[in-house]
Amino acid sequence: MTYVLNRLLSVILTLFLITLITFAITNILPGDVAMMIMGTQSNPEALAGLRQSLGLNDPLLVQYGRWVGGMLTGDWGDSLIFKKPIAELLSQKIVASAIIVVMSMTIALALAIPLGVWAAVHRDKWQDTASSSTALLGVSLPDFFWGIVMILVFARWLGWFPSSGFVDPSENFVRALRHAFLPSLALGLGLMAHLTRMTRSTMIGILGQEFIRVARAKGLSERTVIWRYALANAIGPVITIAGLQIGYLFGSIIVMETLFNYTGMGWLTYQALLNRDMPLIQASVFVIAAVVMLTNLVVDLLYVAIDPRIRLD
Amino acid sequence: MNALVTVDALQVAFATDSGPIIGVQDVSFTINPGETVCVVGESGSGKSVTALSLMRLVEFGGGTITGGALSFRRPDGQVLDVAAADSQVMAAIRGNEIGMIFQEPMTALNPVFTIERQLTDGLILHKGLSQTEARTRALDLLRSVRIPEPERRLRQYPHELSGGMRQRVVIAMAMACEPRLLIADEPTTALDVTIQAEILALINRLKREQGMAVLFITHDMAVVAQMADRVVVMYRGRIVETGTVTEIFETPQQDYTRALLAAVPKLGEMKGKPAPEKMRILGDDAAYAAAKPVTARKPEVLLDVRHLTTRFPVKGGILRRTVAQVHAVEDVSFTLNVGETLALVGESGCGKSSCGRSILRLIEPQSGEVWINGRDIGALGPHDLRRARADMQMVFQDPFASLNPYRRLRDQVAEPIQNFGLAQGQALRDRVAEIFDRVQLPRAFMTRFPHELSGGQRQRVAIARALAVNPKLIVADEAVSALDVSVQAQVLNLMMELQADLGLSYLFISHDMAVVERVAHHVGVMYLGRIVEIGPRAAVFDNPQHPYTQQLLSAVPIADPRRRRFADDLSFKPITSPIFPLGHQSAPSVYTEVAPGHLVLQS
Known part of the structure; x- marks a missing residue:
């Protein structure tokens, strides 16, 4: 039983690390979601507005918390290319x-x-x-x-x-x-x-x-x-x-x-x-x-x- | 002739890349119903091949019966030639008319099946019993081999049973279909001496009760003396001599048999002798006569161990914290004089090896002091400890594992000398050559690799490596246990000669009471991490005071058929667990001095 618990704990820990890494990597890559949506030639003001509304100006920790929270509650957001949840x-x-x-x-x-x-x-x-x-x-x-x-x-x-x-x-x-x-x-x-x-x-x-x-x-x-x-x-x-x-x-x-x-x-x-x-x-x-x-x-x-x-x- | 088994001019060959090689040749003997025939020989003598041929199991090891006849009298009186029988008939005989038990109880049972399944599948196959009938029979079998709580055992897996218990299960398995012949291939070699005594007594009783014949394969002359009605001595794939057990032990006809017997230490033969004595090796009488007696010199303490305690953590729980401790060495104190041998004896798990390693600080003891030559080893920093290790060297049990297979022997012996910067260049080469002379290895071996040597020669290299830095103390941990008896005698003699010439002190760790009696000046008996009795060899062997020492000595088989000890069922007190909860306060070891220097633990 201890063995099973041990394994479960290590799975949870690893999953947590995975969320950190995937979140970090996508944030390090150049260009953000707002830019993806509007395109590189878009109006800077509209871009800033979208950023604001998407919460991209919040501190990273808050963004991460929101993302993980969404994952846990089943709200995984929308795909940009397929325009679907x-x-x-x-x-x-x-x-x-x-x-x-x-x-x-x-x-x-x-x-x-x-x-x-x-x-x-x-x-x-x-x-x-x-x-x-x-x-x-x-x-x-x-x-x-x-x-x-x-x-x-x-x-x-x-x-x-x-x-x-x-x-x-x-x-x-x-x-x-x-x-x-x-x-x-x-x-x-x-x-x-x-x-x-x-x-x-x-x-x-x-x-x-x-x-x-x-x-x-x-x-x-x-x-x-x-x-x-x-x-x-x-x-x-x-x-x-x-x-x-x-x-x-x-x-x-x-x-x-x-x-x-x-x-x-x-x-x-x-x-x-x-x-x-x-x-x-x-x-x-x-x-x-x-x-x-x-x-x-x-x-x-x-x-x-x-x-x-x-x-x- | 009503012989149960007649082996006539058996020849077995093994296919190898370089063509077939003959495993056994011209082997002939008979086994009568109800008698025990012991086949005895050193490794490579062909004794196991002979036994496996009788079951035709030799085929699975790449062997083929290339000559001779193996007749087995079946229950209906018909005589079957096993060598020519087809595999269907053999499958019906195996496990049914002939049962077999093997050396390693730890690996003889399938680890992923329950005891019940392994005990019953033969019964269901051969006797056509139903699952329930087979289960009832399995319970009877477990009772007949005296396993406590048989119902519970059936549901257990092999790893939940101790070694002795497993060997009982293996015997029960072999006995399941009431075979007319039981083949036992080194059935007690891997067991502790008290468990060996129990198993030998059990085989004797079952044989008597069921009138079954036993073919007993062993390398141990003492076991032969205890078990055999008749003896077959084998050497290099051939029979050397056959005879009744008293003929073989008392009037051996062949030189090889005589040499084999001479090399076996007999418990009790050192009675009345003041100091260790070299083994008598046949054909070496001149050297034996010329040998200096290994006498003790003016006592001068080399090693002084005080209240040594070593514990190992037992990890558990989710956070892998230490939840308990193995008390491997518990408040052990003794002294060892210059030029003398102190033997630590005991059964597996008693802490004797941990004690040796703690002294050299190969494992760190919990507390206690170790003084060598007036220096406190426990207080040394890493640098000084390294230097101090030149004074204290170790020889391990398995010379094949302790030598590096990829390096030439010369370099392995030279390595410690270089490590300590004792010599280099020509001086180093001379020193290595000199050490090879010392351990009586030809200098031509210097450029060889370990696999090119025999077991005894490899152990000489291991001793040479330990000697290379001129140590004062050698910890020999089961140093001769893996060797054939004639080689063991030679290595023991070498160790005693080196002691006489160089004034070496040995801490001789061993489970073999007969060997210890031969080589030790002082003996400490260990049980559950403590020394329960320590004193001069003669005092401990002739006048054992602690119940555990008495039990141990009574379990040792004696290489003399007139002193048989295992007629009836024996049951020794099983060793209790050395695991204690954290914070357990162990009582200090307090001794009573029953005679000068002879101390017995107070319980």
């Missing part, structure tokens, strides 16, 4: 991106775990080399390259999946998944490499442990020994790596969603950056950071559920 925009886009994140991680784990176990069981044999090469191929080429390959093979030549666009899952769930599949697959191939390496090395360590010999000496089948006794021990570190990769995934998502014209968080952030939509940048950076933090919290709690040794603290 940010909260509404984000809540749509985050669902779109969540589909991609979950799907790509599922694909990555579904490929990496069997591949890693296979490599570990046949350590230093051709299977091991084959598995490592496959994993390495996934990571050594950039994701957008895989994105292009996916579009060519599965959309252009085979025509199995759509090459671009986003469908709201509440309208048509199956179509939504079909649209998310190719970007997810491209991302999953990139994620797979580390997870395969991790599965392999953890499994090799575990398979050398005495309790594996004991399990065999009990007469348990090789399948039980590997997929239950060993994997139950190896899965923790793999999931931890997967959790850390969620952060990396949000970086790649910007490229991938833009490539597939898939209108999720990544696409939105890219638009905001391109158009210097400060309030939207602040909010999306904060949301992405919060999501990454929370996923890692969930992963850590999952680890507690898997490994009884951590429960004791």
Whole structure:
């Protein structure tokens, strides 16, 4: 319990630091929101009036307090380019991106775990080399390259999946998944490499442990020994790596969603950056950071559920 | 012939990059129902490979049975050739007709499964029991290995159990399907001596009750003497000698067996001898006869430890504050004379290593004084402490871990000399060569790396490094514990020779009572951070006064089959926790002097 509380506290502390940093950075950049709205050629008096009405002349601490207060109460302000409330925009886009994140991680784990176990069981044999090469191929080429390959093979030549666009899952769930599949697959191939390496090395360590010999000496089948006794021990570190990769995934998502014209968080952030939509940048950076933090919290709690040794603290 | 197991000309090969190498060769012996056969040998003798072959588990370590036959008589009387059996049949035999227990109780259980799951899965698989039936049987098993509160244990995970308790669970697991043969591969090597005694007694009782045969693999001749009906001595993958336990111990036929026995210190053999004596190494009789007796000189105090106390914080809570303290060393006082050895003995966690490290200030003690040569070590600043460390060096247990794998041995021995600016250039090279001579290592080894040496040779390098700066005190923390018995004897002899020649003082930290009896002038017995009894070696060993010393001595296996001690169940008082809340006032250690210099802690 202390462990869970500890983790929660550290999440809250980190989120606080993130608000400070995002707020500070957007305030250090040249040009302010009033200038963005009115344009650089605008009337100085009107500009000053807008500044006054937007509260941009208040001390920074007051502005920060207002921003955080708004975030807490659900008033996230309006996006300058989309002319819509940010909260509404984000809540749509985050669902779109969540589909991609979950799907790509599922694909990555579904490929990496069997591949890693296979490599570990046949350590230093051709299977091991084959598995490592496959994993390495996934990571050594950039994701957008895989994105292009996916579009060519599965959309252009085979025509199995759509090459671009986003469908709201509440309208048509199956179509939504079909649209998310190719970007997810491209991302999953990139994620797979580390997870395969991790599965392999953890499994090799575990398979050398005495309790594996004991399990065999009990007469348990090789399948039980590997997929239950060993994997139950190896899965923790793999999931931890997967959790850390969620952060990396949000970086790649910007490229991938833009490539597939898939209108999720990544696409939105890219638009905001391109158009210097400060309030939207602040909010999306904060949301992405919060999501990454929370996923890692969930992963850590999952680890507690898997490994009884951590429960004791 | 009604033998349960007949091993005939077994040969096992291991595939390596440079072609197959033979692990064991021409190994033949039998095990009759209900008897204990001990396979004994030093590391690399092939004893474990032989045991694993019987279960065909050797395949999982890259080995292949390339020759010979392994016959196992199944319950229906049919004799099966294990070497040729298919893997289905083997899976049905493993854990069912043959049970196996291993060395490391700490790692023998799957950390993420409950005890119940691990105890029952074999029963469900082999005996077709339901979950409930298996659970009932598991409870019976836990009771039969004398684990307290069996219901609660079933729900627990391995890390919640002590080492001794875990080994009992492992034994219960191996016994679950009532096997006709139990293979025990070094089952007590990783355990403290009192727990070892309990486990050995337990195996003896189960064997008697169930009429089961035991194949007992060990490197420890004392355990062999206590357990075996018959003995198989192995060396470098071959059998050296086979015989009944009394034949092997009393009329060994082969030189190797004789040498092995000579290298084993026997508890009690120093009775009536005034000073430590070198181990007798076979084929080295001339050197033995010529050896100077290691006598004490005119007593002159080198090390004076007064009320030494070391505590470690236990962190807890959200802010990671210190919530309690481990009282690792609690009000310890003793003196050590020039040219003498004081042994600190005790079981794991008793604080003996922390005590050694606190004296050298490798960890900072809480309070107390340490005087070496009339200098207060505790009062030294960083600069003076560094200089003072030239007088006090340390030798650790694992020479592979304490030597840097990337540096040549010459440079590692030279390093402390350079650190203290004692010599350079040709003088430095001469000094290093001289030290290699001292520890009886060929000078050709100077340019080698640690992995090119054997364990015993590496420990000689570690000793050489400690000697390099001409120290007065050497703290030897389990310095021979990881070594094979014949190598252990050689290193002990080297240490005693160096003591006689250089007047070194040793603080000899060890768990091995028989070794301590051989090398120590004085002995301090530690328990829960305190010295409970201290005095001249003869006084402590021949006339132990503190209950803990008595318990410890009664648990030591003796390398003599006519002095067996572990017939019935034993149960020693478990060691209580050394963790105390903050602000806990520990009572000072007060001693009664029962004889001159022989002090016993008042409780």
